[in-house]
Amino acid sequence: MQDPSGGKTLYQRDAESVARAEKLRFFPLAATAGDGVRLRTADDREVLDMSASWGAASLGYGHPAVVEAVTRAVRGAASASTLSGANIEAVELAEHLLALTPGGADRRVWLGHSGSDANEAAARLIARATGRPRTIAFDGGYHGCTVGSMGLSAHPALDLSGEDRPFVVPWPGADGADVDAALAALDDILERHAAAIGALFLEPIQSDAGVRLAPAGFLREVQRRCSAHGVLLVSDEVKAGLGRTGWLHAFEGEGLEPDLAVFGKGLGGGLPISAVVGPADVLDVEWAYALTTTAGNPVCSAAALAVLRTLEAEGLVERAQTVGARLLSGLQASADAYDVAVEARGRGLMVALELAREDTNPARSAGAFVARCFELGLVAFYVGEHSNVVELTPPLILDDADCDRALEIMDQALGDVEHGRAAAPDPALFAGW
Numbered sequence: 001m002q003d004p005s006g007g008k009t010l011y012q013r014d015a016e017s018v019a020r021a022e023k024l025r026f027f028p029l030a031a032t033a034g035d036g037v038r039l040r041t042a043d044d045r046e047v048l049d050m051s052a053s054w055g056a057a058s059l060g061y062g063h064p065a066v067v068e069a070v071t072r073a074v075r076g077a078a079s080a081s082t083l084s085g086a087n088i089e090a091v092e093l094a095e096h097l098l099a100l101t102p103g104g105a106d107r108r109v110w111l112g113h114s115g116s117d118a119n120e121a122a123a124r125l126i127a128r129a130t131g132r133p134r135t136i137a138f139d140g141g142y143h144g145c146t147v148g149s150m151g152l153s154a155h156p157a158l159d160l161s162g163e164d165r166p167f168v169v170p171w172p173g174a175d176g177a178d179v180d181a182a183l184a185a186l187d188d189i190l191e192r193h194a195a196a197i198g199a200l201f202l203e204p205i206q207s208d209a210g211v212r213l214a215p216a217g218f219l220r221e222v223q224r225r226c227s228a229h230g231v232l233l234v235s236d237e238v239k240a241g242l243g244r245t246g247w248l249h250a251f252e253g254e255g256l257e258p259d260l261a262v263f264g265k266g267l268g269g270g271l272p273i274s275a276v277v278g279p280a281d282v283l284d285v286e287w288a289y290a291l292t293t294t295a296g297n298p299v300c301s302a303a304a305l306a307v308l309r310t311l312e313a314e315g316l317v318e319r320a321q322t323v324g325a326r327l328l329s330g331l332q333a334s335a336d337a338y339d340v341a342v343e344a345r346g347r348g349l350m351v352a353l354e355l356a357r358e359d360t361n362p363a364r365s366a367g368a369f370v371a372r373c374f375e376l377g378l379v380a381f382y383v384g385e386h387s388n389v390v391e392l393t394p395p396l397i398l399d400d401a402d403c404d405r406a407l408e409i410m411d412q413a414l415g416d417v418e419h420g421r422a423a424a425p426d427p428a429l430f431a432g433w
């Protein structure tokens with residue numbers, strides 16, 4: 001039989017078939033299978049996945065609860081949607097999310113496929129319900145890559161020209177802004193434009209901006225000011241939510257009570273599903289106003305239900321706290337030992353290693369570090385307005401032994417980068433953000 005690969009590697013075939021526009025590549029990862037916190041690569045290596053596919057694989061790969069739920073749902077699928085009929089998986093998921101998310105009695109759940117579509121739907125529904133179409137974002141905020149969700153974002157990697165732009169407030173600690181300056185900027189926007197502003201979108205921990213934690217109490221002040229002006233607060237929990245920070249909701253760690261919460265990524269444990277939880281007068285504002293054909297399909301809804309139940313059954317929110325603390329302190333010890341590292345920071349299993357801004361020396365960059373980690377058997381990517389922050393969002397099932405193995409690899413990779421033993425990746429192929 002003819003070799004269907006034509007003798008090419010999986011990575012080469014991907015380069016020749018799948019669009020670059022949807023790729024964010026750091027090294028030539030090509031996976032053929034996954035099991036728990038590990039991926040098997042096409043060249044038959046096992047690598048420890050400390051990204052979990054950007055947090056989507058919240059229970060790792062092949063978790064029995066997800067496998068069982070999806071298998072059952074796909075066999076007996078009652079429709080492929082919630083568009084023109086109710087199905088039990090979507091209804092149970094919505095009921096579960098309502099029970100898990102704090103808020104008033106009269107709320108609903110909107111279901112979608114990605115963080116991008118959910119943020120976009122939230123913004124459109126809020127605009128429709130309030131008659132106030134504009135939004136506020138934080139500098140560096142990332143809420144997605146559809147036209148609508150880019151229009152809520154202020155991340156420099158996006159091509160933001162031409163969209164309806166949000167009003168942008170500086171994030172304290174970034175580029176010299178402090179809490180007072182950020183709140184003064186917010187006050188100014190609210191005083192002048194509140195009548196046109198329906199909502200402020202925030203990430204409780206900014207992820208793609210560089211895993212930036214808010215100073216204590218800052219986001220509560222933001223919420224106080226927004227509610228004084230009738231501006232709704234939307235917590236984008238897509239990356240940091242559902243257990244990752246050691247709180248079920250990342251907004252809880254900030255003492256927030258958002259009007260709407262947006263979920264994605266880890267909600268589906270690797271399957272595409274997103275959700276907005278919010279007041280009925282927003283999400284019920286009009287029939288058929290924010291819809292997609294396969295939203296609420298039983299298979300993805302069953303996966304999400306399995307994820308939510310497993311978080312509770314396996315105590316994974318609490319685990320994120322304890323394993324996260326172990327990861328953070330080990331990483332800080334490595335950061336202290338090498339000049340190329342600035343600091344480790346994070347909350348729960350959302351952890352970052354910031355490296356020096358070596359714009360002029362690719363061999364000492366985050367790119368060289370993650371490429372070296374990959375050679376040594378670990379997957380992690382970098383983020384940040386200056387592309388120098390390595391983000392660790394491993395599966396929430398990470399155990400102590402694998403945490404320690406990850407720390408060993410990263411310590412070795414830091415030493416190799418520091419001493420010039422790591423090669424910088426070709427920027428034409430592996431440019432990251």
Ligand SMILES: Cc1ncc(COP(=O)(O)O)c(C=O)c1O
Nearest residue numbers: 114115116142143144207238239
């Ligand atoms: C905080 C946040 N919101 C929204 C999104 C968009 O989610 P998706 O890529 O699933 O559309 C992301 C993705 O990185 C994110 O980190």
